[in-house]
Amino acid sequence: xxxxxxxxxxxxxxxxxxxxxxxxxxxxxxxxxxxxxxxxxxxxxxxxxxxxxxxxxxxxxxxxxxxxxxxxxxxxxxxxxxxxxxxxxxxxxxxxxxxxxxxxxxxxxxxxxxxxxxxxxxxxxxxxxxx
Amino acid sequence: xxxxxxxxxxxxxxxxxxxxxxxxxxxxxxxxxxxxxxxxxxxxxxxxxxxxxxxxxxxxxxxxxxxxxxxxxxxxxxxxxxxxxxxxxxxxxxxxxxxxxxxxxxxxxxxxxxxxxxxxxxxxxxxxxxx
DNA sequence: CTTCCAGTTCGAGTGCACTCGAAGTCAAGC
DNA sequence: GCTTGACTTCGAGTGCACTCGAACTGGAAG
Numbered sequence: 107x108x109x110x111x112x113x114x115x116x117x118x119x120x121x122x123x124x125x126x127x128x129x130x131x132x133x134x135x136x137x138x139x140x141x142x143x144x145x146x147x148x149x150x151x152x153x154x155x156x157x158x159x160x161x162x163x164x165x166x167x168x169x170x171x172x173x174x175x176x177x178x179x180x181x182x183x184x185x186x187x188x189x190x191x192x193x194x195x196x197x198x199x200x201x202x203x204x205x206x207x208x209x210x211x212x213x214x215x216x217x218x219x220x221x222x223x224x225x226x227x228x229x230x231x232x233x234x235x236x237x
Numbered sequence: 238x239x240x241x242x243x244x245x246x247x248x249x250x251x252x253x254x255x256x257x258x259x260x261x262x263x264x265x266x267x268x269x270x271x272x273x274x275x276x277x278x279x280x281x282x283x284x285x286x287x288x289x290x291x292x293x294x295x296x297x298x299x300x301x302x303x304x305x306x307x308x309x310x311x312x313x314x315x316x317x318x319x320x321x322x323x324x325x326x327x328x329x330x331x332x333x334x335x336x337x338x339x340x341x342x343x344x345x346x347x348x349x350x351x352x353x354x355x356x357x358x359x360x361x362x363x364x365x366x367x368x
Numbered sequence: 369c370t371t372c373c374a375g376t377t378c379g380a381g382t383g384c385a386c387t388c389g390a391a392g393t394c395a396a397g398c
Numbered sequence: 399g400c401t402t403g404a405c406t407t408c409g410a411g412t413g414c415a416c417t418c419g420a421a422c423t424g425g426a427a428g
Contacts, residue, residue, distance in 0.1 A: 114404065124405085125387055133385095144394055146405055159345075166342040170385065187360060191353040198346045201339055208336050211297040214290075215329045222322040229318060245374065255375085256417055264415095275424055277375055301415065375423080382417070393406065398399105 110140065110148030120157045127157075134174050135160055137181060166201050241271065241279030251288045258288075265305050266291055268312060297332045 117124045127147075130136050136156060139147040149157075163173055176193055179186040248255045258278075261267050267287060270278040280288075294304055307324055310317040 112405075123387075126385085128407090129386065144405080146394085162342050162345050164385095165338060166346070184356075184360065187353055187357045191350065191357055194346055194350045194353065198343065198350065201343050201346065205336055205339050205343070207296060208332055208339070211293050212329065212332050212336070214293050215297070215325055215332065219322065219325045219329065222318055222325065225315075226318045226322055229315065243374075244376095254417075257415085259377090260416065275375080277424085295415095370428090372425105372427085374425095377422085378420090380417100380419085382415100384414090385412105387410100387412070389410080390408090391406100394404090396402090398401085 110142075110150050111154075113139075113147045113149065116147075116149035116154060116157070119154055120161060122157070122161070130157070130160070133170060135170065135177050137177070163197070166197065167204065168197055172197075241273075241281050242285075244270075244278045244280065247278075247280035247285060247288070250285055251292060253288070253292070261288070261291070264301060266301065266308050268308070294328070297328065298335065299328055303328075 111119070113124045113127050117127055120127075122130075131139060131147075136153065139149055139153060142148050160173055160177075163176070164170075172193070176190065179190050179193070242250070244255045244258050248258055251258075253261075262270060262278075267284065270280055270284060273279050291304055291308075294307070295301075303324070307321065310321050310324070
């Protein structure tokens, strides 16, 4: 037993479904996972770590296409360090831009909220004075 | 002519396609737009403003389903002020949470970037000393 | 009058990221 | 030895938000 967890356990650990884990493998986002004697996947710590990294990239909005590209670069070895650096730098820019955008939209929400708060108060008063 | 712009002009103004504008109407995200004598849509300033609000809600990740709900509340009149307020407050929470998440992921990206930066430098030196 | 463009409706198609179902295999527990 | 349950592959299905194509109409310019 000792080394590696099954696809079900791995799914629980990282918060994806077994289906999705297999799909990630099939799509080339993770390198082929080692199998036990019965042909079942055994996820090692590195695999889990890699999945967690992928998930973070996903939550920042990186498309699967680009995650695959990154995975390929990693597989290709040290010669691609520059490319990987660039990929991250570019993605960082996008995330920063996204945060800015969200902040702007947040302001709008705040304005709307205070506006609706006022209107709701005014409505209350109207009802009070009307009786 | 005076009042209102065509669907094409409106699309240019707000940055959606004509297709999408008609789709928004069909989905109940905007109330039925007024038509000219030939049955063509004429978007007035209020319509454009409403679209711009919708777009901001979309960029913050509000699903179309909820945008429709909001549109229905507005159509239903002043009695729904509280509901609308609540909808915005809840959505605000989500946007805040999303910003936090992105900030965390940004840290991870920064770490990766400095790591790759170092590795790339080390590689450079190796090449220099190797010759 | 013809050409052209921008508009119209309706339903079907697209891309993304899963998500699921069918049909089968394998090892462990009773 | 049979059942159970987690695994296997493969291909098809889902949900979202558009996006497009076909077939048509109406008004303006040449």
